[in-house]
Amino acid sequence: MISLPILPTTVIGSYPRPKWFREIIKGYKNGRYGEELLKEASDDAVVSVISDQEEVGIDIPSDGEMRRDEMVEYFAERIEGFRFYGPVRVWGNNFFRKPAVVSKITYIRPIVVDEYLFLRRHSSRPVVKVTITGPYTIADWSFNEYYNSKEELAFELAKVIGTEIKKLEEVGSLFVQVDEPALTTHPKEMDWAVQAINKAVEGVNIKVGLHVCYSNYSLLKPYFDELRVTQFALEFANRGFRDLEVVKGLSKELGFGVIDVHSRVVEEPEYVAKALFKIMEYLSPEYIYVNPDCGLKLLPRSIAKAKLRAMVEGVMIVRRELAKKGLTEIPLRNKV
Amino acid sequence: MPITFLIKFLNTELLTHKELTMSNVYSAMVGSYPRPAGLAKLINRFNSGKISSEDLELGYEKYTYRLLKFLTKLNIDYFTDGMLRWDDIFNPLINYVDGVKVNGLYRFYENNFFFRAPQVVGKVRLMDDCPIPQWFKKSSEILESVIKELGIKSRPVLKPVLPGPLTLAINSLNERYSNMRELIGDYVFEVLTPLIKALRDLGAQVIEIHEPELTYGRVDPGLKCYVAGLLGRISYDLKIKLWIQTYFGSASNALECFKFISNNIVGIDLVASRDDYLNYIHNFSYYDSLAVGVYDSRSTVLERSRIIRWYVAKFLKLRIGNLFIANNAPMDFIPEVIAVKKLRRLSKFTKWLKSKVGGVAR
DSSP, X not given: OOEEESSOBBOOSOOOOOHXXXXXXXXXXXXXXXXXXXXXXXXXHHHXXXXXXXXXXXXXXXXXXXXXXXXXXXXXXTEEEEEEEEEEEEETTEEEEEEEEEEEEEEOSOSSHHHHHHXXXXXXXXXXXXXXXXXXXXXXXXXXXXXXXXXXXXXXHHHHHXXXXXXXXXXXXXXXXXXXXXXXXXXXXXXXXHHHHHHHHTTOOSEEEEEEOSSXXXXXXXXXXXXXXXXXXXXXXXXXXXXXXXXXXXXXXXXXXXXXXXXXXXXXXXXXXXXXXXXXXXXXXXXXXXXXXXXXXXXOHHHHHHHHHHHHHHHHHHHHHHHHTTOOEEXXXXXX | OHHHHHHHHHHHHHHOOGGGGGSEEEEEOOSOOOOXXXXXXXXXXXXXXXXXXXXXXXXXXXXXXXXXXXXXXXXXXXXXXXTTTOSSSSTTXXXXXXXXXXXXXXXXXXXXXXXXXXXXEEEEEEOTTOOHHHHHHHHHHHHHHHHHHHTOSSOOEEOOEEEOHXXXXXTSEESSOSSHHHHHHHIIIIIIHHHHHHHHHTTOSEEEEEOTHHHHSOSXXXXXXXXXXXXXXXXXXXXXXXXXXXXXXOGGGGHHHHGGGTTSEEEEESSTTTTTHHHHGGGGTTOSEEEEEEEOTTOOSOOOHHHHHHHHHHHHXXXXXXXXXXXXXXXXXXXXXXXXXXXXXXXXXXXXXXXXXXXXXX
């Protein structure tokens, strides 16, 4: 059984790309650099951001999603059946290349297995996190020009995502996070959306978390038990820690979002600690992980790192209090 | 051949009724146009201090010119300036409202699109330095130069866009007002009325008001009718035509309220009403003006004229005074390349329709 410090600290997934890496990507896109250099730079960037996370004390790092431009795009580029028309706005001045499904969805080859293996080799931590975009979100964030319904598309994607998660399990991954930020977007679709996620994790025996952000959690709550995952990673800092009561009675783990990823103001450790004491009124500390609200990639790297440092320092304040009660460790749970 | 026969049948069935000549037909673009990648890059460069505000302003003017020229050449009769300076339908307006702070990101209805929410912490009131009227003035000047350049005789109508009071209030985090009607009232009289006045004084003939909440279906009918009544009153008091644009819900959710604004232009989302539109469209009989959103701003599938013709024919029989053929919602949800194709189709279809049923051709 693998143990983790109580209130394990982790990230949701993405982390700012180092500036030099962005320059190389730009050079690659305009033909100045080749594949080989890009691969070398990507590897170096992953090593750099693992180091950032471990240096500030993150217990469960990710590879910062260095190789991914965007969470749906990346998968759509590697699954047969998609094409791209151009960028679409998500908020403010932020865009993504929203894919369109134009033919049958087909699994071609492993998508993130190499990412995991590289991360595993370069992290000193016993557990690392791999993120994978969920079938419902890929379906919802794509234009559907091929399937009769979004439901049909989501279940086709569930097969593909399920295959990928099993491949991750085969090579030794311990913790996969399925990202489903779109899950509550269309309340009428939630019944089958939850089934599509369950289909994707069917037969999986490793820890699976589910990340849902910027959403109406009261819509998610009725599905907490039904969803076959161990953990829900939710965003709370952005909403000023409103809606905490939604996790009351949660029988699974919570990945508690304590860092606002859309603000450049670095939180104080005491602010993080206060939020943690608050959430512990609703949930036992043995079932709480601590993370930012969402991926950090839109922040400057120095701010992202400072925010993670503040988060870890805030956790330390609470850990000291919990240690007085003899609470210092929790097991890595595959099932709750 | 059965398909040929069907097409012939549709054409005949749709175009031989006397009623078809009763409506003036117009083409229209409502809401935002996808922010062009080049402009987005400029904004990023400005935000990271690499270019000056003057350079950014030149960028806005360049892309506004490009869009207005494109729309004018397409013969679109009514359009906005694409809302290229807006991040969403609330921002940057809420930056210029006293009593409102700009809060976190919230989902814009059922879309993968987010807005910064207005957090109401005090009595709301429009600030004196709100630049929105000046932006309209600038876009009007650009349109003027486009018209001159293209030698167009009949002028298209440029619509400034504002969020509706109900949509603003429902999407606000209200920490100040004890009841919703009070907040809505202040949004109407302290924020929107002075803006509408200023826009009218700068020459706006029609002001597009975005009220998805009217049809979205989460607000009680009494409140919706209260808001529609206020909008009708503003229009009457200020002697200005409003284009009340609804979307993301069936028009059947707001039929009662539309009566209060029936002297204005009511915009409906026919894509969201596909399942039930036949049950309610008779309510629009003899309306002064109706804008039918038939081009789907949330899908890359390009509409076939035959299908559009089928839908539009139903409305042509209702003896509506002015029928506007439009997109159904803001176009932020599709790539620019698709928006261009849809607007071309919209223009081509409306041109064809005008040639068959009349309407004001430009």
